[in-house]
Amino acid sequence: MSGQDTPLDGESSGDDASGGLLATITPDPIRRNFALKFGIVLVVMALSVGVVGIAATEQVRTYTETQVTDEYRGVAAQEGDIIEQWFERNRLSVQFVSSSDGWTTDDTEDLRAELRNREAGLSADVSSVHLVERQITGTNVVASTSLSADTNVSTVGRGWTADTSFDRAGEVTHSGVYETQTGPVVGFMSPVDASQNRYIVIEYSVDSITESLQGSERAEGGFTQVVNGSNVVMFDESAEGGVGDEMLQQYASGGEATQPISQANDLRGGDQAAGVIATMPAGDVVAEQYTVGFSPIEGTDWVVLVHAPYSAVFGFVQNVQLYGIVGTIVMVLLIGGVGAVLGYNTATAIDRLTRKTEQMREGDLDVDISSSRIDNIGRLYDGFADMRDALKQQINEAQRAQKEAEVSRAEAMEVNKYLQTKAEEFSEVMEATAAGNLTRRMETDGENQAMDRIASEFNGMIDELEKTIGQLDSFADEVADSGDVVLTSAESVRDASEQVAESVQKISDDAYDQKERLQTLSEDLDELVEQLQRFQDENPEVEMADSLAAFQTTATTLQEAADTSENMMAESETVAGAAEEQAAELNEVSSRAERLKRYAQPLGDILGRFQTEAEHEFVFSGGPSQGLAENDDN
Structure with missing residues (x-):
């Protein structure tokens, strides 16, 4: 039989769950074999019952033997009392008569x-x-x-x-x-x-006193004798009544048979009235092993000896011991027999269930798991059957889920393919846009709402950017031209400070407007950069690092141009106010105009990289050049 315990993953075996130290010190071959474990437990139980039974039997035997010994000691003491009373009565009688x-x-x-x-x-x-x-x-x-x-x-x-x-x-x-x-x-x-x-x-x-002795009545084959100091039998109780044949005969030839007399003499004058020697060997006193109780007769050198065969005195003790041993053996055999049958049936059922679980492990989920038992083993069979059915159901559900997953996977692959294609198209458009071609647009096809939303937002953003770039380009050109006019016309402006003041004021107003536009354009570029950055994060396969850097640089340049326009506006107002008072300050205006030209030229170079539609270009509606031209006409 296999008898192997195979706990599921994450669970501990029965030995580990309840054995603790015992599971640690028990060899694995024993732990794996239920029948062997059950047999060992059965042997231990049988031995324990045997040891307890024998110990209990021995304790009962000892207790019973002690009781019988005490009782027999009492018999010897009673016989001694009878003799002593007889002596005392006779002493009083003769004393009274004398x-x-x-x-x-x-x-x-x-x-x-x-x-x-x-x-x-x-x-x-x-x-x-x-x-x-x-x-x-x-x-x-x-x-x-x-x-x-x-x-x-x-x-x-x-x-x-x-x-x-x-x-x-x-x-x-x-x-x-x-x-x-x-x-x-x-x-x-x-x-x-x-x-x-x-x-x-x-x-x-001595006939009456001898007849009053009760040694023969206490035990079958028993008799009482009274022996004097010379080991001569004074009184001899006969089993048939009267005086026995051993009276006036030597009690024993000596040796171990006289041991009770010696022990009785040792009791004289002490607290103990009688004693017992439980086992005396067979000899000339009794032909078989016997028990003797002894009691000294105070005032004399006589000793009362109560004899009886050991089997008659301690027969009950022997029976108790025999019954205890037989009962223990029967109990051990009963435990062994019942345990063996129970263990065999249990081990067989577990082995059969183990083989069926092995078949289930190998993939056979149609194996028959049933048992006629209604105990824990039967419930275990039912549990495994339920587990098999649940496992089959889970497998079927898993297969259905797998099929659904395959369909979903095919759909996802189609969607992924579409998204990849659209991403490549969007990437191409964004690369062209990043290269400066603001005329490209992302196409929407209605297949994917998210992609269409991205395309629409991108196209709208590029439209705004294209307009802003065109306006910035025109503005940069105008600013450069205005700088040239300011530089070439400084002398004329000096002579006509009032016209210059008016022109500078108008330039200041235009600069204010352009500053607002530049700031708006810079903020739009920042927002565009953030949107492109989010798009880059969501679509890491699209490479836009260079384009983002270019947009960031452009946004920075626009911000600097806006700052410069603001400074120019402030300075122009200062020049306009001071032109009427000090013409010498026109030199400062000329230097500042040249700085504006230096800033406008790089901005124009950068904005020239962008390709835009002509209709989106910004037409400067006023400025210093136009004002100077009008003055020239006048």
């Missing part, structure tokens, strides 16, 4: 009767009551409910011996378990207050 004042008499029958009365008032587990006296010849029975008087203690095999001694009145001691005709018993002894040589012995049967 405190009576009636034990000092030597009447055996009375003593036996008193012992029987006391026995009847004690608990049902009392086997026998004895009054014993330590004598020089040994320890003998003074009176008893089951033994003959004067019986030597050493001959009856009791657990209490002749060397039993007491440090104070009311002290109670006890023996180990020993066998009597009525069964196993424990003897409790306390001295008689009136005499230190006599003490009361009460033998208690």
Whole structure:
């Protein structure tokens, strides 16, 4: 499968959009393959679920094991309490019996009767009551409910011996378990207050206390034993009830099996009443791996040991662990199976869509993009189908637009060709005009309104320019002629200052008129130059730089001529006013007239370059030459 992600231009891939640092450190082969990425995520999820499940199972197992251990420790503590209460009750009983004042008499029958009365008032587990006296010849029975008087203690095999001694009145001691005709018993002894040589012995049967032990009820295969400091079993709970076969037997051959006894002895006098060893190896105590709870019996060197097979005590813990592991495995397999099916279906759908998009990329827009899925993948198929349809529509519209553009381009080319032709014609006319031929005009044909407007405005401008140039040309000639007349007639003017003054005044008036015309012509030329400059900017292919420069020079010259005419007018007025007073000032008039001639001659040369129609030429209607001629006639 391809599984390649091909994001569109300007868009980031899914990894880049949401991955950040993860997308940076992930190898590209993994990022390109959806199935591989999904498989890795699936494996990570399965491993995570597995680790979490195992950790949770272990935590539950540990918690449950702790609960069971605490519960079993409580069982050992309860069994120890039962034994301690039994010991304490028996101690109080024998202490109470020994405190009576009636034990000092030597009447055996009375003593036996008193012992029987006391026995009847004690608990049902009392086997026998004895009054014993330590004598020089040994320890003998003074009176008893089951033994003959004067019986030597050493001959009856009791657990209490002749060397039993007491440090104070009311002290109670006890023996180990020993066998009597009525069964196993424990003897409790306390001295008689009136005499230190006599003490009361009460033998208690161990059958009832052994039956009260509940080790076998706590767990299947369990049992409780009480072991003394010599590791001899004092109490042995039988699963069938009564006393077990291990009573008065060695608890264990030693080694690790006696470890609970050592740990129980370490608890004596401490805050903790009991303890548990969860795992003990199979041996002579229990034939399989077992659990033992222990509790010391305070006031004795005895230890309560509660035994049970490990499977019976921690079977629930093992089941919890097993169920947790099985549940975790099932969950991992479920995630893996469902994820694999989901991933396969998703990857297959994405690969199929990728192949179809590749066909679209190659130009096949008729590819079938459809899916029966209604989820995100199905909507993605629908989105690609819509995109394909929209793309086809855009292509069709683009083709139509292309055709329209081709038609518009052909039309534009025709218009461009026409404009180019007209531009060449206009350029030829403007070049001729720039060369000085003001008789050329641009033709209008009605094909293009803008070009016709340019031609009309240009033709109008040239008409005005032609008129102005013709007038300037005639004016320049007249000015030159007037200068000659002024120079040649200075002497006559000196003699006839009044006529000169009048002629100068008339020249001044004409100069004023000509100045106005020159300024108007200069402004028209400036406007013409600006229009030609705009035309040049809009039509860079038309070369008009030289013509524009020539027009600019002409406009400058006209402005200077206008300025000179103004100066001449002022000077003429001055001369006219002073001619009547000082004839000597005519020399200044002559020099100024010569300057006017110098300015008029270049202007005439420049204006002579322009070719104009004769009817547009300006006829000077008055001036110094005409005035002088009239004077000559007179």
